[in-house]
Amino acid sequence: xxxxxxxxxxxxxxxVPPALQPDATVGIKSFVANEKIQEAIGxxxxxxxxxxxxxxxxxxxxxTLLSKYxxxxxxxxxxxxxGSCTDKCHYFLGSGDxxxxxxxRQDLMRSVYRRYFTPAGKLFPSLVGARDLTQEVLDEWxxxxxxxxxxxRCSVFCPYGIDTAEITMAAxxxxxxxxxxxxxxxxxxxxxxxxxxNLGLPGPALLDTLQGLEEDVKDETGVDVKxxxxxxxxxxxxxxxxxxxxxxxxxxxxIGYGKVFHAAGQSWTLSTxxxxxxNFGMFVGNYDLLRKIALRIREAALExxxxxxxxxxxxxxxxxxxxxxxxxxxxxxxxxDPFAIELQNQxxxxxxxxxxxxxxxxxxxxxxxxxxxxxxxxxxxxTFHDSCNVARASRMGDYPGGQFDIPRHIIxxxxxxxxxxxxxxxxEKTFCCGGGGGVLSDDLIDIRVKGALPRMEAFQRVVDEHGxxxxxxxxxxxKAQFTKVVPYYGFKSSMVGGVHQLVSTAIKLGNEQ
Amino acid sequence: xxxxxxxxFYVATAVFVAGLAYKIASFARTPAPLSxxxxxAPTTTGGVVLRMFREVVFFESLFKGNLWIWIFAAAxxxxxxxxxxxxxxxxxxxxxxxVEFAQPFGMYAGFAMAGGLAGLWARRFLVDRVRYIxxxxxxxxLALLLVIGTSGxxxxxxxxxxxxxxxxxxxxxxxxxxxxxxxxxxLYVHLLCVALxxxxxxxxxxxxxxxxFFSPSRNQADNPRETRHLAAWAAKMEAKN
Numbered sequence: 001x002x003x004x005x006x007x008x009x010x011x012x013x014x015x016v017p018p019a020l021q022p023d024a025t026v027g028i029k030s031f032v033a034n035e036k037i038q039e040a041i042g043x044x045x046x047x048x049x050x051x052x053x054x055x056x057x058x059x060x061x062x063x064t065l066l067s068k069y070x071x072x073x074x075x076x077x078x079x080x081x082x083g084s085c086t087d088k089c090h091y092f093l094g095s096g097d098x099x100x101x102x103x104x105r106q107d108l109m110r111s112v113y114r115r116y117f118t119p120a121g122k123l124f125p126s127l128v129g130a131r132d133l134t135q136e137v138l139d140e141w142x143x144x145x146x147x148x149x150x151x152x153r154c155s156v157f158c159p160y161g162i163d164t165a166e167i168t169m170a171a172x173x174x175x176x177x178x179x180x181x182x183x184x185x186x187x188x189x190x191x192x193x194x195x196x197x198n199l200g201l202p203g204p205a206l207l208d209t210l211q212g213l214e215e216d217v218k219d220e221t222g223v224d225v226k227x228x229x230x231x232x233x234x235x236x237x238x239x240x241x242x243x244x245x246x247x248x249x250x251x252x253x254x255i256g257y258g259k260v261f262h263a264a265g266q267s268w269t270l271s272t273x274x275x276x277x278x279n280f281g282m283f284v285g286n287y288d289l290l291r292k293i294a295l296r297i298r299e300a301a302l303e304x305x306x307x308x309x310x311x312x313x314x315x316x317x318x319x320x321x322x323x324x325x326x327x328x329x330x331x332x333x334x335x336x337d338p339f340a341i342e343l344q345n346q347x348x349x350x351x352x353x354x355x356x357x358x359x360x361x362x363x364x365x366x367x368x369x370x371x372x373x374x375x376x377x378x379x380x381x382x383t384f385h386d387s388c389n390v391a392r393a394s395r396m397g398d399y400p401g402g403q404f405d406i407p408r409h410i411i412x413x414x415x416x417x418x419x420x421x422x423x424x425x426x427x428e429k430t431f432c433c434g435g436g437g438g439v440l441s442d443d444l445i446d447i448r449v450k451g452a453l454p455r456m457e458a459f460q461r462v463v464d465e466h467g468x469x470x471x472x473x474x475x476x477x478x479k480a481q482f483t484k485v486v487p488y489y490g491f492k493s494s495m496v497g498g499v500h501q502l503v504s505t506a507i508k509l510g511n512e513q
Numbered sequence: 514x515x516x517x518x519x520x521x522f523y524v525a526t527a528v529f530v531a532g533l534a535y536k537i538a539s540f541a542r543t544p545a546p547l548s549x550x551x552x553x554a555p556t557t558t559g560g561v562v563l564r565m566f567r568e569v570v571f572f573e574s575l576f577k578g579n580l581w582i583w584i585f586a587a588a589x590x591x592x593x594x595x596x597x598x599x600x601x602x603x604x605x606x607x608x609x610x611x612v613e614f615a616q617p618f619g620m621y622a623g624f625a626m627a628g629g630l631a632g633l634w635a636r637r638f639l640v641d642r643v644r645y646i647x648x649x650x651x652x653x654x655l656a657l658l659l660v661i662g663t664s665g666x667x668x669x670x671x672x673x674x675x676x677x678x679x680x681x682x683x684x685x686x687x688x689x690x691x692x693x694x695x696x697x698x699x700l701y702v703h704l705l706c707v708a709l710x711x712x713x714x715x716x717x718x719x720x721x722x723x724x725x726f727f728s729p730s731r732n733q734a735d736n737p738r739e740t741r742h743l744a745a746w747a748a749k750m751e752a753k754n
Binding site: 017019020066067068069070071073074075077078079080081082083084085086087088098101103104107118119120126127128129152155156157158159160161162163166287288291322323324326327330332333334335336337339340352353354391392393394395399400401403404428429 | 536539540543544545546547548549551552553554555556568572574575577578579582586633636640641642643645646647648649650651653713716717718720721724725727728729730731735737738739740741742743744746747748750751
């Protein structure tokens with residue numbers, strides 16, 4: 001445990017950008033993946049002994065990515081160094097390291113782009129900030145592109161919409177390609193591709209957990225709420241982050257989903273094959289892995305014959321499900337090719353495919369099909385943290401911004417005391433929890449604590465002014481990150497929980513009188 | 514000198530047009546395999562057009578991001594736009610009525626343009642974050658634009674040049690008939706820098722101008738559940754299944 005010597009940065013009296021502290025976080029470097037981890041997911045095992053070989057391979061792959069991704073190509077050229085993004089990254093605000101300013105992080109890669117792919121950089125490198133790719137540059141990529149949580153906050157404020165996440169993904173993809181991967185993310189990618197979920201829980205363990213859960217809920221409520229697994233012919237397939245099966249407070253939300261399905265009389269199932277909503281393939285920008293992992297959901301849906309796919313509380317997973325699944329797997333609508341039609345004919349077109357669990361629950365609440373004892377949540381004063389991938393990379397409901405309203409509507413339907421944090425820290429301007437995008441690793445705890453600063457400042461204010469004691473979340477990574485990090489800021493881990501945990505507390509299961 | 518400038522402008526125009534066409538083609542050719550609009554985003558094409566309009570004309574995202582940069586950038590770009598309109602009279606005969614109408618505004622727009630540039634440049638020295646990210650070319654680009662602006666203002670308000678002859682020169686250029694250019698040091702500086710700007714345009718960060726129209730986070734509609742979004746190289750992977 002690196003715990004004791006790592007301290008939370010002090011709150012800023014007036015929230016102005018910090019003074020630059022060059023190299024403040026240059027030493028925070030996550031463990032590098034070993035050969036076994038790398039090769040298990042099809043990457044080169046380690047860096048070549050000969051630098052020239054690594055250099056050529058990296059530049060070659062960079063070129064390939066430039067031809068495959070318009071985002072990367074345009075974003076490499078379009079930046080004017082205006083500075084609008086410089087004070088928007090939570091890691092910069094928490095650390096002061098200038099390389100955590102989005103534009104400076106991008107420039108780590110852009111400088112190499114200019115040198116090898118533009119006439120100006122080839123002819124006048126020092127004039128345009130171009131530089132050769134060296135071992136030092138590659139090390140710098142590794143360090144700082146794993147201090148980015150791909151939260152897209154910078155892209156909101158960029159006049160050209162430049163999204164550092166796209167550049168981070170590309171840089172990580174180049175690093176993986178030359179054998180320089182991150183242990184945390186790539187190890188998890190190995191587990192999900194081999195076993196079916198990020199935690200590496202095999203089918204029997206899953207079944208065991210779910211049965212235990214049924215007993216717990218029965219003990220607590222006296223009602224037989226089921227948590228079915230691999231039920232063929234069920235109407236709904238619930239795909240949820242695997243942390244929901246055992247981690248605290250995640251499991252409280254899983255209990256909540258089950259209660260909602262029970263109260264609605266919904267036929268539903270979980271799947272061993274699709275026991276993971278998360279998709280770390282996105283974090284490392286690897287389309288093959290992203291697709292391979294997503295295809296498990298398609299496979300499970302076809303095999304079980306479900307009519308509807310619902311996704312549990314998870315930020316990046318919802319981004320992948322909402323924005324990428326239709327592309328990757330055909331879960332969605334509007335497909336005209338046989339691959340998509342095969343699945344889309346099976347799914348019920350009356351529902352949005354996939355559906356977020358919050359959309360699902362809110363629909364039922366609007367139809368008057370769920371009933372709550374709101375007073376059961378009266379011991380809580382609740383605030384809601386918009387997860388970055390839900391806020392800035394996806395949507396819920398029928399209109400832009402529904403992703404902000406629906407979770408809040410649910411909270412207000414199940415609890416009496418709700419208060420929002422400061423407007424410049426919520427909705428599309430929300431701050432990352434500090435642990436997203438492949439940063440949720442113990443070896444990065446220092447940057448995780450620093451990156452949580454802006455969110456913790458806003459949280460502290462509602463705690464002080466309104467007595468808030470519950471931080472409601474809809475993301476497995478946010479839950480894990482805050483549980484670990486809030487104690488550094490003087491809060492109890494038990495203040496952190498899921499939106500469906502609140503639903504779970506208040507929902508009436510039909511046995512009350 | 515007239516011949517030198519004539520050749521310079523032919524070269525500059527060729528580089529500008531060919532270079533820009535090449536870059537735009539490369540932006541357009543590169544596929545966008547995934548749906549990645551920064552949300553909340555419009556759900557329809559009409560909505561996207563409106564969002565793009567707000568970005569291009571009002572710099573909406575920059576306004577959210579930093580008010581000082583927005584003020585200076587708006588002053589510069591709006592100034593520049595009016596100045597360009599004003600300069601159209603050197604290339605058309607008879608002058609269109611709306612170009613005629615814009616003449617007096619264009620005159621003052623020159624000051625807005627120079628003032629905006631000065632503000633943007635000052636930030637590169639005064640704000641430590643912006644100083645950190647500034648490269649030599651960032652400074653040179655501002656210098657180049659500022660020289661263009663001030664030399665232009667100089668000719669308007671201090672040492673006039675023979676604008677009728679300048680117009681004759683450019684109208685001649687467009688017919689491949691080289692006419693004499695007035696011998697005026699301010700004019701030489703002005704035109705030299707404009708030609709230079711045209712030449713560096715396709716190789717520099719000035720590509721932000723076409724770039725924004727191709728930015729997937731801004732030009733995509735938020736409709737991935739309703740529409741299957743598939744790049745050609747990604748579709749090939751399905752054929753293998």
